[in-house]
Amino acid sequence: MTMPTPDPERSRTRIVVAKPGLDGHDRGAKVIARSLRDAGFEVIYTGLHQTPEQIVRTAIQEDAAIIGLSILSGAHMHLFTEVLRLLKENDADGIGVFGGGIIPAPDITTLSEMGVAKIFTPGASTRDVIAWVDDFVASTNQP
Amino acid sequence: MQQSNASALASAALGGDDRALGRLISLVESDPGALLQVSPQLAASAQRAHTIGVTGSPGVGKSTLIAELLREFRGEQRRVAVVAVDPSSPFSGGALLGDRIRMQAHVLDRDVFIRSMSNRGHLGGLASRTPDVIDLLSRAGFDVVIVETVGIGQAEVEIAIYADTVVLVSTADSGDSVQVAKAGVLEIGDVFVVNKSDRPGSGVIAADLREMLSLGSHADGFDPQVLELSAQSHEGVTELISELARHRAWLSSTGEIGRLRVRRAETRLRSVLAELALTRADLLDDGAAVPRAAAQIAEGSLDVREAARTILDRTTEPPRDR
Numbered sequence: 001m002t003m004p005t006p007d008p009e010r011s012r013t014r015i016v017v018a019k020p021g022l023d024g025h026d027r028g029a030k031v032i033a034r035s036l037r038d039a040g041f042e043v044i045y046t047g048l049h050q051t052p053e054q055i056v057r058t059a060i061q062e063d064a065a066i067i068g069l070s071i072l073s074g075a076h077m078h079l080f081t082e083v084l085r086l087l088k089e090n091d092a093d094g095i096g097v098f099g100g101g102i103i104p105a106p107d108i109t110t111l112s113e114m115g116v117a118k119i120f121t122p123g124a125s126t127r128d129v130i131a132w133v134d135d136f137v138a139s140t141n142q143p
Numbered sequence: 144m145q146q147s148n149a150s151a152l153a154s155a156a157l158g159g160d161d162r163a164l165g166r167l168i169s170l171v172e173s174d175p176g177a178l179l180q181v182s183p184q185l186a187a188s189a190q191r192a193h194t195i196g197v198t199g200s201p202g203v204g205k206s207t208l209i210a211e212l213l214r215e216f217r218g219e220q221r222r223v224a225v226v227a228v229d230p231s232s233p234f235s236g237g238a239l240l241g242d243r244i245r246m247q248a249h250v251l252d253r254d255v256f257i258r259s260m261s262n263r264g265h266l267g268g269l270a271s272r273t274p275d276v277i278d279l280l281s282r283a284g285f286d287v288v289i290v291e292t293v294g295i296g297q298a299e300v301e302i303a304i305y306a307d308t309v310v311l312v313s314t315a316d317s318g319d320s321v322q323v324a325k326a327g328v329l330e331i332g333d334v335f336v337v338n339k340s341d342r343p344g345s346g347v348i349a350a351d352l353r354e355m356l357s358l359g360s361h362a363d364g365f366d367p368q369v370l371e372l373s374a375q376s377h378e379g380v381t382e383l384i385s386e387l388a389r390h391r392a393w394l395s396s397t398g399e400i401g402r403l404r405v406r407r408a409e410t411r412l413r414s415v416l417a418e419l420a421l422t423r424a425d426l427l428d429d430g431a432a433v434p435r436a437a438a439q440i441a442e443g444s445l446d447v448r449e450a451a452r453t454i455l456d457r458t459t460e461p462p463r464d465r
Contacts, residue, residue, distance in 0.1 A: 006236020011263065012173050037237040042261050047244035057250045058243070061257055063165035092162060 010040035013137050016064040018046040018055045020083070023073035028100060032068060035126035041133065052082035059087075059095055065137060066117075071101040076111070084115050096136050100124070149177040153184050157283055161256060164283060168258055171279060172272045175422065185282055192224075192281035192288045193391050196306030198268060198328065201294025203312045204338040206245035208374040208383075209289055213249045215384045221286040222254040226276055228269055230293050231261040238263075242291055256285070268292035268299030274411055277305055295328060303331035304410050307400065308390045310383070312336045313352075315344035329355065333367055334386045340371035340379065365393050423458035432457070 017033040019026050026048055033043045044062045046055065059067050071079055080099065087093045098118040099111070108119045118132050149170060155163035170177040195212075197205050209225060216223045227242035240259035249255045258276070265271040269292060280288045292302050303309055311332030335356070337349045352369045368386055372379025394400040424433055432454055439445035 006231075006234075006264075008236070011231070011236040011238075011261070012169075014169070033239055037232060037239040038235050040232075040235040040237040042231075042238045042240065044240045044259050045244065046247060047241075050247065054247055054250045057161075058247075058257075060162050061165050061250075062259060063169040090162060 007040045009137070010134075011042055013066070013133070014042045014044065014062055014064045015066045015068060015133070016044045016046065016055065016059045016062055017068045017070070018050045018058070019048045019070055020050050020052060020055060020079045021071065021073050021075050022049065023071070024048055025072050026070070028072070029068075029070035031126065032070065032100065032129060035130065036068075036133065039130045039133075052079060052086055055083060056086040056090060056092070060090060060092055064095055065140070066096045066098065066133060069097065069099045069101075071099060071103070074102075076101060076103050077107060080111055080116050081114065094140070096140070098129075098132070098136075100129075149174075149181050150184060153181040156279075157185070157188050159284055161253075164256065165258070167279065168276055171275045172260070172263075172270070175418075178275065185279055188282040190278070190281045192285045193308065193387070194277055194281055194288045194290065194306045195387060196290045196292065196302035196309045197312060198292040198295055198299070198302050198309060198331075199312030199336075200296070200317065203294075203314050203317070204374050205291050205294075205312055206242045208310075208312060208336065208338060208380075209242075209291055210246045210248065211374045211377065211380045212289060212384070213246060213255060214377075215380055216287050217249070217252060217254065220254075222284060223287045223289065224256040224258070224280040224283070224285040225289045225291065226258050226260055226273060226280065227291040228260045228262050228273060228293050231263050233264065236264070256280070262293055266299070267301035268295050269301050269305065271414075274305045274407075274414075297327040300328055300331050304407050307394055307403065308333045308387055310334045310336055310387075312338050313348060314339045315342040315348055317348055330359075333365060333390045334383065335367055335369040336383065337369065337371045338374055340373045341376070345371055364397070365390065365399075420455060420458065424454050427454065427457060 015036055017029055019029050033045045036043045044058065044064065046058055055067060067083065069079065069083065076099065080097065083097060087095055096117045099116060100120040103119055103121060111119060117136060120129060152163050152167045152170065156167040197209055199205055206227065213223055225246065229238055229240045229242060231238040238261035240261060243257050243259055246257055250257065260270045260273060260276065262270040273290065277288055277290060290302065290306055292299065309331050311328060314337065335352050337345050349369050349371050356367055370379055370382055370386065372383060374380065394403065436445060436450040436454060440447050440450055
């Protein structure tokens with residue numbers, strides 16, 4: 001059996017995938033976690049019903065480069081705001097935050113102004129997500 | 144990473160800064176140069192933690208049991224770190240690390256630190272850098288360091304060297320008396336747990352384990368107990384805490400802890416030696432020496448051991464790897 005060579009840059013990139021808040025629909029989060037794994041990243045999955053505090057503490061302990069949040073509950077404005085605030089408060093705002101879910105276009109603009117690095121909406125392919133992660137990691141590695 | 148950065152990170156991490164500790168663990172995992180540099184600094188800090196390994200097949204409830212241990216140890220006001228190892232994909236090198244899902248109830252506790260690790264293709268139940276991470280955490284002010292191995296089969300016994308106390312977790316589905324008599328992981332347990340004890344057959348496997356233990360003498364003279372418990376319903380965990388304490392007391396009173404530390408140091412030294420030799424070999428002739436020899440071995444004009452000896456001889460005066 002021939003095995004593809006793992007990409008060392010990707011396997012050094014740690015990504016926390018989390019489901020904040022009360023919605024229990026974790027299929028999207030699991031699909032993203034799985035496809036990032038298959039692309040060679042180290043993915044830490046937190047499971048359901050995480051508070052912003054839990055997510056930020058997890059990202060700090062795990063030294064994540066990126067946090068991915070899946071939100072389908074409509075509470076995205078509050079949850080992203082809290083995660084960004086806590087990252088800043090913990091001197092960890094170098095950690096990139098992206099999200100996926102049902103998020104209206106005007107909110108996407110606001111979120112991006114607040115500092116959310118990227119929002120994926122339904123229909124985005126896992127390939128888009130992987131390409132974005134590669135670009136994000138490359139941009140943060142610039143001197 | 145610049146040297147002064149690594150050093151500042153190590154000072155902050157040893158001083159209790161979680162962000163620094165998280166980043167330092169990544170350095171230890173991925174940057175041999177930085178590790179070499181901070182290693183003496185870390186070694187100067189005292190090692191006082193009780194290191195506990197939790198091992199067993201996939202799905203026996205290791206993570207859930209560790210969440211219970213966290214609850215009990217925190218009840219005693221002890222600071223606890225957890226290192227949870229999961230396997231990487233042999234194809235992509237990626238990993239999905241999910242052990243901490245069961246432990247997230249403790250994540251906001253400032254005296255708990257949980258870190259997931261990919262084994263990055265290393266066999267033996269741990270990642271190749273897990274011993275370094277255990278060593279780091281045991282010097283960073285934690286009273287207890289718990290290590291969860293990957294879900295294991297029959298032969299992953301590395302944890303026995305790197306943990307003071309090994310908890311071997313099984314369930315009613317773990318096999319009959321012949322499985323129990325086999326060599327391998329069953330020989331390394333200091334405490335045997337039959338988890339999910341409400342399942343039919345738990346008593347049988349516990350009896351088989353006790354019989355196995357009564358036949359063979361544990362090599363070092365400790366008499367391990369078999370505990371039936373249910374981590375999920377919080378039953379029997381206090382007995383496990385007592386057993387962990389009993390084993391630790393035994394390690395100290397017999398002087399076995401000293402002998403274990405010598406064995407551990409020797410194993411680490413050997414593995415660092417092997418790694419250093421390989422690193423130096425890879426630097427020879429700007430990286431060309433090993434592939435060139437490999438080509439000659441493949442075509443039959445060079446013997447593999449002869450090639451290794453020649454390369455090793457050439458590395459004794461390294462041009463630049465310090």
